[in-house]
Amino acid sequence: MWCAEWVALDIFDGTSISVATVYDHRHFETAVIDRRYSISICPNARRGDNHGTMRLPLLRLLLPLVCLSPAVFAADSEEGFVLLMDGKTFTGWKPATENTATWKIEDGAFVTRGGRCHLFYVGDAQPFKNFELRAEVMSEPGANGGIYFHTAYQETGWPKAGFETQVNNTHSDWKKTGSVYDVASVGFAAAVDNKWWTQTILVEGNTVTVKVDGQVVVQYKEPPGTQPGKDFARKLGSGTFALQAHDPKSIVRYRNLRVKRLPD
Numbered sequence: 001m002w003c004a005e006w007v008a009l010d011i012f013d014g015t016s017i018s019v020a021t022v023y024d025h026r027h028f029e030t031a032v033i034d035r036r037y038s039i040s041i042c043p044n045a046r047r048g049d050n051h052g053t054m055r056l057p058l059l060r061l062l063l064p065l066v067c068l069s070p071a072v073f074a075a076d077s078e079e080g081f082v083l084l085m086d087g088k089t090f091t092g093w094k095p096a097t098e099n100t101a102t103w104k105i106e107d108g109a110f111v112t113r114g115g116r117c118h119l120f121y122v123g124d125a126q127p128f129k130n131f132e133l134r135a136e137v138m139s140e141p142g143a144n145g146g147i148y149f150h151t152a153y154q155e156t157g158w159p160k161a162g163f164e165t166q167v168n169n170t171h172s173d174w175k176k177t178g179s180v181y182d183v184a185s186v187g188f189a190a191a192v193d194n195k196w197w198t199q200t201i202l203v204e205g206n207t208v209t210v211k212v213d214g215q216v217v218v219q220y221k222e223p224p225g226t227q228p229g230k231d232f233a234r235k236l237g238s239g240t241f242a243l244q245a246h247d248p249k250s251i252v253r254y255r256n257l258r259v260k261r262l263p264d
Contacts, residue, residue, distance in 0.1 A: 017255050076200075078212060081134065081258040084121055084241070085110065092123025097155040102245045109138075110257035112145060112245035119243045120153045127238035130262035132212045134249055138166055138253045141193045144171040145252035146181065146244035149201055161237050163211050166200055167252055169193050178210045183234055190217045196255075204262060206236060225233030 019180060029155060087108030095103055095117055102114030128149070135147055144167070151162030166179040169189040178199065179185035190212040191197040200211040206222040228235040243254050 008130050047217050052214040080150055080260040084257040084259060093119050094122045095119050109253040112252045113249055117245045118159055121189040121241040129238040129264055130204050131259050133259045135199050135254055136196050136256045138196045139169055139193050141170050143250040144168045144173060144246040145250060148242035150239040151242050152239050159242055163234055178212050180208055180218055180220050184218045186217055
């Protein structure tokens with residue numbers, strides 16, 4: 001049985017559409033409409049994998065796609081959003097204590113140029129629970145980065161609290177831009193390097209939705225009774241935001257970060 005709740009849409013060309021969905025807790029499937037107008041579904045698929053597939057008629061996919069289209073193409077309002085950066089200083093932000101020289105400000109953007117270092121938002125003492133965060137992002141080829149939410153300040157290492165939404169179009173890691181890292185990951189890139197895109201993170205209750213340029217890439221629904229992980233919590237709650245500088249070869253730009261709190 002496959003899930004009929006379509007949560008991502010990626011149009012590659014005039015004849016192929018790739019769709020990603022969270023099948024159940026921490027499982028991922030992809031579906032592709034090919035030139036023969038059928039569907040191939042590969043559980044836990046990665047780019048380049050050649051799993052067994054099952055075929056379904058096109059008509060069974062039409063209704064989910066039609067239902068999703070209005071949300072995908074709707075215009076996004078900026079009403080109620082608050083800027084988290086001024087584009088000139090690091091006011092409201094605090095870097096980890098490792099490789100502090102990694103972070104630069106260039107043309108109004110935070111830029112990663114160096115070793116691993118996470119930049120945490122500390123400009124509001126009230127934790128963020130339900131919210132919509134929007135960030136403009138641009139990566140250079142081969143770069144890896146990320147935007148964390150429900151996290152907490154940490155001096156060194158990869159943040160253990162909260163979740164990371166991936167920034168990765170062409171890095172070797174198969175988990176691509178928009179993935180909720182190691183929870184609901186997609187193997188196709190919804191953005192391209194050297195071009196700005198808007199990455200949106202929407203958290204409402206037990207549901208996390210990640211969009212790229214208004215297109216839903218992932219929607220994760222945390223099952224009841226989910227417990228924090230041993231090494232990385234990945235459990236919905238509340239917290240702050242952080243930006244990732246992954247490694248010296250990964251150059252990523254983040255600008256125009258803004259957030260709107262939503263009712264609990």
